[in-house]
Amino acid sequence: MAPTLFEKEPKPGDLIEIFRGLYQHWAVYVGHYEVIHLIPPSEQGGLDGLFSLIHDQAQVMCQRLCDVVGSDRFQVNNELDERYSPREPGLIIRAARRLVGQRRPYCFVSKNCEHFVTELRYGRPESRQVVRAATDIAIGGVALVGAVTLGALLFKALLKDDNKDNHRRGHNRRWQ
Structure with missing residues (x-):
């Protein structure tokens, strides 16, 4: 039986906002309780996490939602739908799956995990x-x-x- 983290399962293409204390981590829901996200060293823990502000690379990963969220609070957050038209869920999922395993440029100001998922959903990066x-x-x-x-x-x-x-x-x- 799949883990139940939501009262109602999110829809594929929904953006998941995870509250990490001082910042939010973002992922895109791809179905079957899985998300795809850009994971910088700070999300991976260890010594690399201490230097994540100066790293310029991050990994695109597909993981179970419960593993990404851990004990943190999270929510579906598609608030930018009010400003931009979301792409079709199938396009979002295909684009996200093609990126899994890739190392991508990372900058906490201009190319972070929120930029990554908003570009997948709306075709434009925004944080x-x-x-x-x-x-x-x-x-x-x-x-x-x-x-x-x-x-x-x-x-x-x-x-x-x-x-x-x-x-x-x-x-x-x-x-x-």
């Missing part, structure tokens, strides 16, 4: 988690610059007030 991370970094940078600027202005105002107080005290002493 919303990269866009979100870039936005978060930009917002954090703006907030940091704002905080530093505010801190500098407050410090300047305190120095100015302190100088005025010192000047007044010195001025008052001369009259006494």
